[in-house]
Amino acid sequence: MQAIDLTNASIDKVELSLLQEKNIKLSVLRIDKIHPVISGNKWFKLKYHLENYVANKYEGILTFGGAWSNHIIASACTCSMLNIKSTGIIRGEEPKNLSATLQFAHLFGMQLKFISRENYKQKNSLYLIELKKQFPNFYFIPEGGSGESGEKGAGEILDLVNKENYTHIACAIGTGTMFRGICKSSIPTQKIIGIEILKGLESTTNPISNAITIGEFHFGGYAKYTSELINFMNYFYEETKIPTDFVYTGKLFYAVMELIKKNKFPQGSKLLVIHSGGLQGNDSLQKDMLRF
Ligand SMILES: *Cc1c(COP(=O)(O)O)cnc(C)c1O
Numbered sequence: 001m002q003a004i005d006l007t008n009a010s011i012d013k014v015e016l017s018l019l020q021e022k023n024i025k026l027s028v029l030r031i032d033k034i035h036p037v038i039s040g041n042k043w044f045k046l047k048y049h050l051e052n053y054v055a056n057k058y059e060g061i062l063t064f065g066g067a068w069s070n071h072i073i074a075s076a077c078t079c080s081m082l083n084i085k086s087t088g089i090i091r092g093e094e095p096k097n098l099s100a101t102l103q104f105a106h107l108f109g110m111q112l113k114f115i116s117r118e119n120y121k122q123k124n125s126l127y128l129i130e131l132k133k134q135f136p137n138f139y140f141i142p143e144g145g146s147g148e149s150g151e152k153g154a155g156e157i158l159d160l161v162n163k164e165n166y167t168h169i170a171c172a173i174g175t176g177t178m179f180r181g182i183c184k185s186s187i188p189t190q191k192i193i194g195i196e197i198l199k200g201l202e203s204t205t206n207p208i209s210n211a212i213t214i215g216e217f218h219f220g221g222y223a224k225y226t227s228e229l230i231n232f233m234n235y236f237y238e239e240t241k242i243p244t245d246f247v248y249t250g251k252l253f254y255a256v257m258e259l260i261k262k263n264k265f266p267q268g269s270k271l272l273v274i275h276s277g278g279l280q281g282n283d284s285l286q287k288d289m290l291r292f
Contacts, residue, residue, distance in 0.1 A: 004034055004035050004038060004043050005034070005035075006034055006160060008033045008034050008035070009029065009030055009031050009033055009034050009160050010030045010033060011027050011028070011029055011030070011160075011161060011272075012027065012028045012030055012240070012242060013025070013026070013027050014026040014027070014028060014240050014242070015240075016239055016240070018257065018260060018261065019260065022260055022263070022265070022267065023267040023268055024260055024265055024267070024268075024269050024270075024271060025269070025270045025271065026256070026260075026271045026273065027165075027166070027270075027271070027272050027273070028240075028242060028272075028273050028274075028275050029157070029160060029161055029272055029273070029274050029275060030242075030275045031043075031044070031157060031160070031274065031275060031276060031277060032243075032249075032275045032276070032277040032278070032279060034277075035077075037073060037074065037077040037104070037280075038074045038077050038078055039070065039074065039277030039278065039279065039280065040070070040275070040276040040277015040278055041154055041157065041178045041274070041276040041277060042070050042071050042074035042075075042145060042277065043074060043078070043153075044153040044154045044156055044157050044178075044181075045071075045144070045145030045146070045149075045150035045153050045154055045177055045178065046074065046075065046078055046141070046145050046150075046153065047149075047153040047156070048149035048150070048152050048153045049061075049139070049141045049145060049147075049149045049150065049153075050078070050082070050084075051149075052139060052149060053084065053139040056139070057137075058137055058138060058139040059085060059137035059138060060079075060084060060085030060086060060087060060135075060137075060138050060139070061075065061079055061084055061085070061086045061087070061138060061139050061140075061141060062086070062087040062088075062089065062131070062135050062138040062139070062140050062141070063075050063086070063087075063088060063089070063140070063141040063142075063143070063145075064088070064089045064090075064091075064120075064123055064141075064142070064143040065088060065089075065090065065091070065143060065144075066090070066091045066092070067090065067091070067092070067095070067098075067099040067101060067102055067284075068099055068101045068223070068247075068280075068281050068283075068284045069101060070277065070278045070280065070281060071143065071144045071145055072088050072090070072101060072102070072105050072110070073101050073104055073105050073108075073280060074145075075088070075105075075110070075141065075145075076088065076104070076105035076106075076108040076109070076110035077104075077108050079108070079109070079110065080108040080109050080110075085109075085111075086108075086109065086110045086111065087110065087111045087112075087113060087135065087138065088102075088105055088110045088111070088112050088113070089113050089115055089120075089123065089131065090102065090112055090113065090114045090115070091115070091117060091120040092114060092115075092116070092117055092120070093114055093116065094112075094114040098112075099283075099284065100280070100283045100284075101280060101281075101283070115127070123143070124142070128140075143175070144174060144175045144177060145177065146175040146177040147177070150177040150181070151177050151180050151181040151184070152181065153181065154177055154178040154180070154181030154182060155181035155182065155184050155185035156181075156185070157178070157181070157182060157185075157274060158182060158185045158186065159185075161272060163186065163187050163190070164187065165270060165272075166190060166270045166271065166272040167189075167190065167191065167268075167269045167270045167271070168190065168191045168192075168193060168265060168269055168270070168271045168272070169182060169186060169190060169191075169192050169193070169271075169272045169273075169274065170192075170193040170194075170195065170252065170255075170256050170271060170272070170273045170274070171192075171193075171194060171195070171252065171273070171274040171276060172194070172195050172197050172248040172249060172251065172252040172274075172276055173194040173195060173196045173197065173198075173201075173213060174197060174198065174222075174248065176194070176213075178274070178276060179192070179194040179211075179213070182274070183209050183211045186210075188210065189210075190210065191210050191211075191212065192209070192210060192211045192212070193211075193212050193213075193214065193256075193259075194211065194212070194213040194214070195213075195214055195217050195251060195252045195255040195256075196213055196214065196215045196217070196218060197217075197218055197222060197247060197248055197251050197252075198218060198221060198222045199218045199220065199221035199222070199224075200215075200221075201213070201215045201218075202215050203215045203216065214255060214259075216255075217251050217252075217254060217255035217258070218251065219251060222247070223246075223247050223281075223284075225246045225250075229246060229250055229251065229254060230246065230250075230285075230289050230290065232250065232253075232254045232257075233246065233250040233253075233254075233290060234290060234291045234292075236250075236253055236257075237290075237291065237292045238291070242275065243279055243282075243290075243292045244275070244279075245277075245278040245279050245280075245281050245282050246281070246282060246285060247278060247281050248276060248278050249275055249276060249277075249278060252273065252274075252276075253273065256271065256273055
């Protein structure tokens with residue numbers, strides 16, 4: 001299943017005085033660049049779901065997301081490229097004006113079906129039964145492309161780098177699918193750091209897998225932000241020319257820089273930070289907030 005040219009990804013070295021001062025090397029794996037619409041980790045998470053789809057006689061693909069979902073736009077665009085019928089189950093009542101994300105998804109031929117937040121909460125339980133009745137021959141991809149297939153695909157993100165070059169790998173955590181995939185495909189000497197972008201999740205250390213999740217950088221919760229985060233994203237862009245999104249990667253890079261400031265990485269560490277994409281979500285912000 002190869003719909004995308006992965007050679008567009010790059011590894012960007014970041015030069016900042018803080019890094020020099022702390023004797024830390026920081027590289028960014030730019031999977032945000034693999035495709036203008038199917039950005040970042042969403043392609044990797046879709047890949048094996050698409051293989052499951054192709055291997056069986058389904059009529060189309062059905063998946064789930066909110067109004068600004070990176071997964072919905074990636075699924076819609078992928079399905080249009082591969083000539084697969086797609087349906088998006090969208091959280092909440094249909095608004096008067098569709099978000100830019102949903103307008104594009106619609107242009108890519110995705111059928112949008114809006115359901116109440118109540119039903120959305122039960123999309124993997126009670127309401128799933130209803131959906132299976134309505135779409136009997138569809139392949140269902142869980143929200144965000146999660147599940148075993150998603151994890152397997154996300155593990156392949158590390159195939160783009162020479163793993164031995166890095167002591168630490170950091171990525172954002174939404175459903176945790178990418179994080180788990182990366183943990184599985186990392187090498188035992190590496191530390192994997194996951195930054196939770198949802199509120200209410202504790203920081204945890206897993207001594208066996210060398211994986212750590214950090215819960216203190218959610219900025220108020222999913223898709224919440226403060227002026228401090230926005231200022232950081234503008235600063236980071238000006239210094240590195242790397243654009244970030246306010247839902248995932250802005251919080252990720254902010255967290256990594258804070259952890260470096262607080263000497264959480266030993267001198268000589270070589271960090272790889274996964275830029276997992278998601279820039280289209282910035283369109284939900286007021287136009288003059290970001291300087292990129
Ligand atoms: C979806 C997404 C994530 C979160 O990935 P999970 O596998 O759900 O943890 C991280 N970054 C970006 C840009 C995303 O779109």
